[in-house]
Amino acid sequence: MMSVCRRLNHIFVYSFLCLVALLQLSPLLATLFNSFRSTKDITKFPIGLPTQYNLENYIEAWRVGEYTRAFANSIIVSSVSTISVVLMAIIAGFFLARSNFKIKDYIITYFGVALSIPVFAFLVPVYFSFSELGLVDHLIGLVLLFIAINMPFNILLSRTYILGIPRELDESATMDGCSVYQIIWNIIFPISKPIITTIALIVFVTTWNEFTVANTFLQSPELKTASTKYVLFVGERGSDLSLVYTAGIVTMLPIVAVFIALQNYFIEGMTTGSIK
Amino acid sequence: MARQVLSNRTRRQRLIAYASVLPIFLYHFILIVLPTLNTLTASFTNWNGIGKKQFTGISNYIELVGDPNFITAFGNNIKWMIVFLTLPIMLGILLGYILSGVKRGRLFFRAVYFLPYVISAAIAGKIFAAFYNPYFGINVALKAFQLDFIALDWLAPKNALFSVAFVDMWHWWGFLLVIFISALQQIDPLLYESARVEGASELQKIWYITLPSIRQTIVFIVLITMVWSVSTFEYVWVMTRGGPGSEILSTMLYKNAYFKYRAGYASSIAVVQMLVSFLIFAGFGALRKRMED
Numbered sequence: 001m002m003s004v005c006r007r008l009n010h011i012f013v014y015s016f017l018c019l020v021a022l023l024q025l026s027p028l029l030a031t032l033f034n035s036f037r038s039t040k041d042i043t044k045f046p047i048g049l050p051t052q053y054n055l056e057n058y059i060e061a062w063r064v065g066e067y068t069r070a071f072a073n074s075i076i077v078s079s080v081s082t083i084s085v086v087l088m089a090i091i092a093g094f095f096l097a098r099s100n101f102k103i104k105d106y107i108i109t110y111f112g113v114a115l116s117i118p119v120f121a122f123l124v125p126v127y128f129s130f131s132e133l134g135l136v137d138h139l140i141g142l143v144l145l146f147i148a149i150n151m152p153f154n155i156l157l158s159r160t161y162i163l164g165i166p167r168e169l170d171e172s173a174t175m176d177g178c179s180v181y182q183i184i185w186n187i188i189f190p191i192s193k194p195i196i197t198t199i200a201l202i203v204f205v206t207t208w209n210e211f212t213v214a215n216t217f218l219q220s221p222e223l224k225t226a227s228t229k230y231v232l233f234v235g236e237r238g239s240d241l242s243l244v245y246t247a248g249i250v251t252m253l254p255i256v257a258v259f260i261a262l263q264n265y266f267i268e269g270m271t272t273g274s275i276k
Numbered sequence: 277m278a279r280q281v282l283s284n285r286t287r288r289q290r291l292i293a294y295a296s297v298l299p300i301f302l303y304h305f306i307l308i309v310l311p312t313l314n315t316l317t318a319s320f321t322n323w324n325g326i327g328k329k330q331f332t333g334i335s336n337y338i339e340l341v342g343d344p345n346f347i348t349a350f351g352n353n354i355k356w357m358i359v360f361l362t363l364p365i366m367l368g369i370l371l372g373y374i375l376s377g378v379k380r381g382r383l384f385f386r387a388v389y390f391l392p393y394v395i396s397a398a399i400a401g402k403i404f405a406a407f408y409n410p411y412f413g414i415n416v417a418l419k420a421f422q423l424d425f426i427a428l429d430w431l432a433p434k435n436a437l438f439s440v441a442f443v444d445m446w447h448w449w450g451f452l453l454v455i456f457i458s459a460l461q462q463i464d465p466l467l468y469e470s471a472r473v474e475g476a477s478e479l480q481k482i483w484y485i486t487l488p489s490i491r492q493t494i495v496f497i498v499l500i501t502m503v504w505s506v507s508t509f510e511y512v513w514v515m516t517r518g519g520p521g522s523e524i525l526s527t528m529l530y531k532n533a534y535f536k537y538r539a540g541y542a543s544s545i546a547v548v549q550m551l552v553s554f555l556i557f558a559g560f561g562a563l564r565k566r567m568e569d
Contacts, residue, residue, distance in 0.1 A: 013374060017381070020371065021388045027446070028391070031403055046407070046416050092300045099293035107301055114308065118507040118553065120526055120546045122311035124533045125318060128325045129311065148307035151300070180292050209396035211510045216534070227396040231514060234402045241412060248403045252395050259394045263387045266394070271454045 034245035042241040057246040064237065065247050069222055070229040071254075074208055077139055077225055081146040082203045085154050088147070089199055090192060093158030094184050098170070108159070111152040119149070119212055127216060135217075142217045142225075146207045154199045161195040162188060198269035201262070205255055205270070226251050312550075318543040325539035336544035346545070349523045352437055356524065357505035359438070364445045365497060368452030373486060375453075376460045386457065390450035397447070401514030404443040405431070408515075433521030437512075440522055444511045452497060459493035460486065495560070502556045507549050525549055 034042055035057050036050030061067070095101075096108055126145065127136065135141030169191075170183045178186070189196075208227065215228045224232060230251045234244055259266050319336055321329035340346050371389065375382050392400065407413045408430035415427040430439040467485050476484070487494070509526035512518055518527025525545055533542035 013378060014381075017371075017374065017378070017385050021385060024389055024392065024446070024450070027400075027403065027407065028395075030407075043412050044416075045420070046413055088300050091296050095293045095297045099289065101290050101293045101297075104293075104297075107297060110301065111304075114304065116503065116553065116557065117308060117312055118503075118549065120507050120509070120529055121315055121550055122308050124325070124529075124539050124542055124546065125311035125314035126307065127533075128539065131326075145307060148304050151304050155300075180289060205394060209394075209398070211396060211398040211514065215398075227398040230396075231398045231402055234406075238406075241406065244406055245403070248399050252399050255394050255396075256391070259391065260387075263390075264383070267386065267390055267454055270393070271451065271458070 031245045031248050034242065035249045037242060039240055039242040042245070057242050058250065061243045061246040061250055064243060065229060065233045065250070066222070067226070067229070067247075067250060070224055070226045073139060073218075073223060073229075074225040074227075077143055077146065077214075078204045078207045080143050081150065081207045082200050084143075084147045085150045085203045086196055086199050088151060089154040089158040090162075090189060090196070091184065092151075092155045093162050094188055096155070096159045097162040098167075108156070111155055114152040115156075123213070123216065130217065137217070137219050137223060139218070139223065142214060145213055145217065146203075146210070149213070150203050150206065154203065157199060158192065158195055161192060165191055197265060201258075201266060201269045205258075205266075208255055315543045315546050315550075318540050319547045321540045323540035323543070324537040325533065326537075329540070332540070336541050339541065340544055340548070345523060345528060346525075349518075349525050349528045352522065352524045353506055353508070355437060356441055356508060357502055359441050360445070360448070360501050360505055361498060364449035364452055365494070365501070367449045368456045368497075369487075369490075369494075372453050372456035372460050373482060375457060386454060389453050392447045393451045395447065397444075397510035398514055400443055400447055401440075401511050404439075405515045408439055431516060431519075433519075436516050436519065436522040440511050440515045443515070444508070447511075455493060455497065456490065459490040463489045495564075499556065499560050503553045506552050506556070 030047045033048065033050050034046075036052055036054075037048060038052065041048065041051060096104060130136045130141050130145075135144070165188065170187055173183050173187055208225070210225075211227060211231070214225050215231065218224050218228060221229070221232060230247055233247055237243055318329060320331060320333060322332045322335075323329040375385055409415075410429050413430075415430075418424070418427040428435055430436075463486065467489070468481060471481050471485055507526055508524065509530070512522055512524055512527055513530065516522045518524060518531070525548065529542045529545040529549075532538040532545065
């Protein structure tokens, strides 16, 4: 009797979990299916199974959306931001964890407070200053801001991690006559691989997906990053529904692919630290 | 002699520490904090973004209080906040509770529920806008299944805010789920065991064990939800540009700064957002202090 009850309970729980999963995925599945349908079909009925088993829509969306350029922009912006933030996070994280200098605690508090500054607190003045300096509508300007925006959180994250590395490791290296930067490079860097991966993922994904700052600072269509380009694309070709859905899949695919490959790193990375 | 060498070395290391950390700090200060201070001063001027700033006292704030658009926008932020304080948190806790209880497939379901969180607001917003389209969107399907009564005009003024919020929630609740799962895993299984022995029902277990145990996490989520609701922007801008019925503080700010050449007025909206966020932080700080006493 008990086991029947339990099994029924089991079936009920898993059916519920599957139902929620289906609801959660349905918008993405509908989008994926529509990328293999024609605009005529979609206009007639908005959801349905694929009808054309070829990549015609994809080739067309890639060409019309000038995605080669958009992806190149995104890759440049996200990679440079990621590498810079990782380096700064490890260096600042190291000194804020290990050294004893007077203003250390103030700087830690400073970055803690900086975490809560919303984008709109500084967006307008930065925009007009950058505009005067000729940094608006330049990938460099966007990268400079992305680095600054992503710094506080990741510096604190790497500091917490480095605090957990035994001090003896770098102290014995100091005795052997290593300079501080040799210690960072040869000892801290290799041990910090997990946190570096986490930081790299966080920065790469958030900068790849970012809309507000990217869309404000990059105006020429040929400079847009993939996700801001998509908004422009839909604005211009909104009636061509198969292209709208296909370009959507194209734009989200790289991040979703990385997510599926590294889901645990991803999920833990994007949520750890937000609690502490 | 040895001490002399050592202190020279520590002095040198201190110097390296300063030389390494100060540039990073200054970089952030110049790009983020200085402009934030500029927003504060600009809010007392009639700055148009390009020209000189002319001090106009608190006239921006006086205008703001009398601006019906501002009142609507503020109200919409409050509505947004209320929606986000209820549905996604409840969903996150409920599914987190269920998932913590199953053995097989926990990681799979967690990944599926989390997936929308990694998709850009720009993409999700535009794709849902296509679904919401009254002529080619889901309404066609709903009508075909005789469900006309739920085939609403999703992005019409009276529905727009909630339709947009729905998309943001679709994206957001999986994140909460992950945070709640890790909080739920900290609960001592003995507590549940003894509740089971005493014959407690599932609801009693949730009410008397689960919720009190994850109280701190809930408070934290409530705090960030409230603060983020004040300056939410992306989904609304992508889907309706803050059109009728969905104007919020950030969209109003954005239009004033970049389309109406009223950077000063826009700055005063930013200051209101900061002030409200600060009050929320302060309120939570006071609450925490009272809870500790």
